[in-house]
Amino acid sequence: MITSYNFEATSRRLRLYLASIRGFWRVFSKSRPAVVGLAMLVVLAFLAIFTEHLVLYNPFGIYPKSVLIPPSQAHPLGTDDLGRDILMLIMFGAKISLAVGFSSVFISSSIGITIGAISGYYGGRVEDVLMRLTDMLLIIPNFFLILIVVALFGSNMRNIVLIMGFTTWPGIARLLRAEFLSIRELEFVEAAHIVGASNLRIVFRHILPNAIYPVIVNASLQVGSAILTEAGLSFLGLGDPSLVSWGRMLSIAQLYMRRAWWMAAFPGVAIFITVMAFNLVGDGLNDALNPRLRER
C-alpha cells in the first residue's frame, strides 16, 4: 500500500524505462530497412489521421466529367470509372487498411495473450484444455471460415474485423505459451514466488515483459497479413461498400483492367508498400528485441 507518493521511485522507474527505450532504439535504428519501414508507417499513419481534414475532396462523390483519365498532370494516378482521383482514394483508403489491420490484431492479441499466458503459467489440466481449444481452431482453415461468415452474415467492416481477430489468435497463444514455459522455470520467477508475490503480479510484472517479444514481432507481421486478407475479401466482392478500401478498388478494377490499367496497378502498389512496411518493421523489431540475438 502506497501511503505517500514516492517521487523519487517513480522518476527512477521512468528514467529506467526511458533508458530501455533508448537502448531499444539504438539497436533498431541500426537496421536501415527497419527505419525505412517505420518511416513509411509514419507517413501512412499521417495520411490515415489527417487526410480527411487536410484534403478537400469527397471520395464518395461522382465526377462524370473526369471519368477514366489516364495518369496525367491533373490526376497523377489517373481516375476511376466514377471519375474519382485514384491518388485521393488511396490516401483516404489508408485509414481503413490501417484500422482493419490494427483492430483485428488487437483482438487476436488480446485473446491470444490471455489464453497463452494462462495455459503457459498454470500448466496441467488448464493448459491441456486450452491447448485443445487452440488446436481445434487451428484445424479450421482460416480463409474458409472467414469466407463463410462474411458471405453469410453480411460484409461490413465489423464482421470482417471480428472474424479475422477470432481466427488468428491461436498462433499468438501458442507462441506465448512456449515462451512462458521456458521463462517460468527461470530463477527470478522462483524468487518472486518465494518472496510471496501473487500470481497475477508474477505474470504481469515478471514473465510477460520478457515473454512478449515474439508476440510483438508476430503481431506486426500479422497486421500486414490482415491487410492482405481484407484485400482478398474485398476482391471477391465481400468488402464493406460504404468505405474506401484498397481491396475494393482492386475488385472494381478487374473489369477495367484492359481499359484502365491504372485502376488496378496503384491500389495494389499501395497495399504492397503498406504490408512491406509492416514486415520491415517486424523484422527490425525481431532483431532489436530478440534477446538471443542481442547477446552477440
Next chain:
Amino acid sequence: MDGKSCNTLVVAFALILIVGAILPVVKLSATLDVASVSQEETPRYGGTLIFLRISDSSTLNPLLTIDDASFLVGNQIHSSLIDRGFADDGSMIYRPDLAERWEISEDGLTYTFYLRENVKWHDGEPFTSADVKFTFDLYLDPELALPQAGFFSVIDHIEAPDDYTVVFYLKEQSPILMPLGFAFWRNHMVIPKHLYEGTDIWDNPYNMNPIGTGPFKFVKWVKGDYLTLVKNEDYYIEGLPYLDGIIYKIAPSSASQIAALETGEAGCVNIVPEPEVRRLMETEGIEVFPVFKIGLTNYLGFNQGTSPEGNENPILMDEKVRHAIVHALNRQEIIDLALGGFGRVQHSWVSSELVNFYEPNVPKYDYDPEKANLLLDEAGYPRGTDGTRFSIRLYYTAGDTPRERASEIIKSQLSEVGITVELITADWPTLKDWITVKYDFDLCWFGHATGPDPDRLYTYYHGTQINPGSWQYVRYNNSEVDALWDESRKTVDPVARSDLFNQMQMIMMQDLPIVPIQERVLFSAVRSEFKGLDDTGAYWYSNHFDRVWWTLGELSEEPEPEPIDTELELRVDKLESDVQGISSQISTLTSEISSLESQLEEIPTEYAAPDMTMTYIAMLMALVAIAISIYFGIKAK
C-alpha cells in the same frame, strides 16, 4: 555450389526478368492474330466452338430444372417441336424443328403438330409422336412436381393418332401457350420415351448422359469445369451441323473470359460485362452484338408495403417521398457511368420493348432535385442541422460490380437532397432471405426479363401474392390493379388486354412501388471466325448451332443443306399483335447503337489506347529504383 556461380545465376535470373519487362514496350502493337478470314459466304465444315460461361448446368434433362445454364447446353442436345426466330424485319416467327408444320383450330382449343419422319435419337432409335406425348404427359402429372408444369397447365390431354402426328387438347384458350410454352427456350424439348418410361425421372442416369435428337451429341461432363458435345452425324437436316463439336467451359471470372476470348482460347462469351462492351466493339476479330432478352430491366424495389409481417418503413410508405426519391436521381447518369451506357431510362414496370403493352403516357419522374427537395419538405421531413433528412439502406448482391457502382452514384445523388444512403451487401441467398422473407430493407436492386408478355410479373405486383418468400417483396397492394389484372387473364382480345395493362401502368407508376432505372441491353461477343450464329434475338445461345460454321474449316463436296424454308414459317396470327412491336424495338435499339458508335469516333480520348511506352519505362525505372534502395538499405544492416 560456390558463391561465384550463385551470383551469376541470380544475375542471369534478374536479367531475364528485366528483359521480360521491357518486351511489352516492343510488342505493343501485338493485337489479335486475325486469321485471314475468308470472305466467301460458303459455309465450311470443321472446327470446335468453345463457349465460356460462369456457372455450370445442374442437369441435362430439360424437364427437371429452370436454371439457364442447363438450357444452354440442353438446347443443342435436344430438339423441340418448334423454334423461335426473328425474321429480317425483326418480327418474331416460329420455325419448324421437330414439327414440320402445325395447325391451331378456330376455337383455339386444339393444337396439331405434324412431325418430321426421318428423325433418330442419338442412340439410333427412331423418334415418333409417342415420345412427344410421353414428354408432355409428364408435365401434366401433378405427382412429378416438375418445375415448369405451370406453363402447360392449360392442356387437358394429348393424343398421338399416328406415328407422326400429335394433338394437344386445351381446357381453354390461351394466348401464351405458344410463346411461353412450345416455343419458349426452356421447356419445349422432347425426351426419349424408350429411355425414360417406367423409370423415376428424377433419378434416371440419362439425366447426366442425355440422348436427344439435336445437332450435337453428348460426350463428356466434368462438373464445374467443362462439358463436351460432338457433331451428330445423323442429324435430320442433311449436311448439318457444320461444326465438329462444342465445348462449354466454366470461367468464373468475367475478366478472364474476355481475356480468353481475345487470345483466341475461346470462341464466344454469352454475356459481356458492360465496361468491356465498347472496347470489344473496337477490337478486330471480335463481333459484339446485343441480345434482346425482351423486357430486361434493372430497378430498385421500395420497402413501401404494410402487412402483418412487419418491418415497415413509414417514411417510404409516403408516396411523396417515393416520388421525391426518383426525382432526385439522374438515371441517365447512372446508366452512363455504371451500367454500361446502353439501354434507356425505364419509365414503367413494363419495358418499352413490349410495344403492345407499354403505356407511353405513364407519369414520368424527370431528374429534378429542386422538386425532390420540395416534395420532401412537404412530406414533413425537413433537413436537420447537418443537412440530412433521414437515412435509408440500399441492398445489392455481393460481387455485382455494375450495381455496386450504380449504388454509389445513387448514394451520392440522394445525399444532394439530404437523404443518407447506407450500402449493404451480402450473397444472394442471404439477401433473398432478408428481403423476401423478413422484409428487412429499404431499397433493393432487382432485375429480370419479362418475356413477351407482362403477365409474367403477376407474382411481383399482384396483391394475392404477398407472403414471406414470394417475389412480392415490395408488398404492393392495390385492389384496383388487382381487379384489372384478374380481368386481363380472362381477356383474349389482344387490344382489350393491352388496354387493361395500360390502365394498370397508369395507376402503378403513380403509386410507384419501384424505382425504375434502366431497360437493359445485354451484349454477347463472338470471334469473327465463327459465322452463322442467329444473333438477332433473345437467347441466341439457345437456338441450335447447326448452322454455325468456322471460317477456317474445309469446304466439302456434299450438297448444301436445305435452307431455312421461309414458306414453311407460319405466323400465328393470333399472336402477331402480341409480338409485332419487337421489330420496331430492335430497329430502334440498333440505330441507337449505331449512333452511339458514331459518337465513339468523336470521343478519341477515352478509347485511344494510352501510349504505354513511357509508362512502362517509368514503371521499370521505379522498380529498379526500389530494388536498388532496398539493396542498399539491407546492406547497411
Next chain:
Amino acid sequence: MSMKRYIFRRVPQLVPLIIFAIVLNFTLMHLAPGSPLDYLIGGGEVVPQEYIDKLNRDFGLDKPLHEQLIIYISNVFRGNFGNSYRYRAPVIQIIAQRIPNTLLLMTTSIVFAFILGVFLGISSSKKPYSFIDNIASSISILGYSIPTFWLGMLLIIVFAVNLRWLPSLGMSTMGMIGLTGWAAVIDTVRHLILPTITLGTAYLALYTRLTRASMLEELRKDYIITAWGKGLDDRTVYYKHAFRNAMLPIITVFGLNLGLMLTGATLTETVFSWPGLGRLVYESITTRDYPILMGIFIIVSITVVLANFIVDILYAVLDPRVRYK
C-alpha cells in the same frame, strides 16, 4: 517413451477434434440466412410449391436441425458424404474430381517455393550481407508483401494478353481435349506456370527467410566451429551438419502449409479459372451447397490433423529430445 506409444497416445486425441469441427461448421452454415433452393430457383421465377417441397425433401431440409446433424454424422461414418445440391452427384465424386487439380497447383507451388527458397536461404546464410543475401532478402520481403491476386492479374495482363507467351486461364487448352502423352504434359505445364508463380511467391519468401534465419542460428553453434576446425569442406559443414539441424523449424512450417494446402489457393484459382477446390469452396458458399462444404471441410480437417501428426512424428524422429519427454 517409444515411438509406438507416442503415436498411440496422439491418435485418440484427433477424433474428438474432428467431430467438434464438423459440428461447428454444420451449425454455422445452417444458421446462416437463405437456403440452397435460392440458387436453384433463381431470380423472378415462379415454381409450383410441389417442386419446392420435393427439393426440400430431397435435401433433407424439412427435418429439424439436430436431426439433420445426426443423420449426417452417421452417414459420414458409413462413408456416405451425400449428394451435392447443385450438381446432383455424389459429393465424393465432385471433390475427387477437383482435388487433383488443386493438389497439382499447390504441390508445384510449394515444391518450387521450397526448393528455391531453401537454396536461396542457405546461399544467403553462407555470406551474410553479401550480394546474394541482399537479393534473397529483397525477394523475400517483396514476395511476402504482394497481394497474390494482384500479382496474378498483372501476370495475366503482361504474359498472357500482351505477350501471348502463356495461356491465361484454365488447366488445359480447351480445343485439344484428348491430348495424351507428352503433348498433354507440356500443355498442362504451360498452364501451370503463371498460377504457380502467383501462388508460390509468398511461400518462396517464407522459406527463404526461415531457412536463412534457421541456418544463421545453427551456424553460430559450437559444433559447427568444431567442424570448421576439423577442416571439413564447405558442403559437408553446410549441408550435412548445419542444414540437417536447421531443418526442424522449416519442416514444422512445411507441415502447417501442407495442412492448409487445399483451401489456400482460392484467390489464385479464381483469377486463373483453375478448376480446383478453393474455387469450389467459394461457389458452394454462395449457393449454400452444404454437402459439398461439409465434405470439403471434413477432408481438409483430416488433412490438417494428419499433417500435424506427421510433423510431430518427424520431429520425434529428427529430434531425439522430443521422444523422451
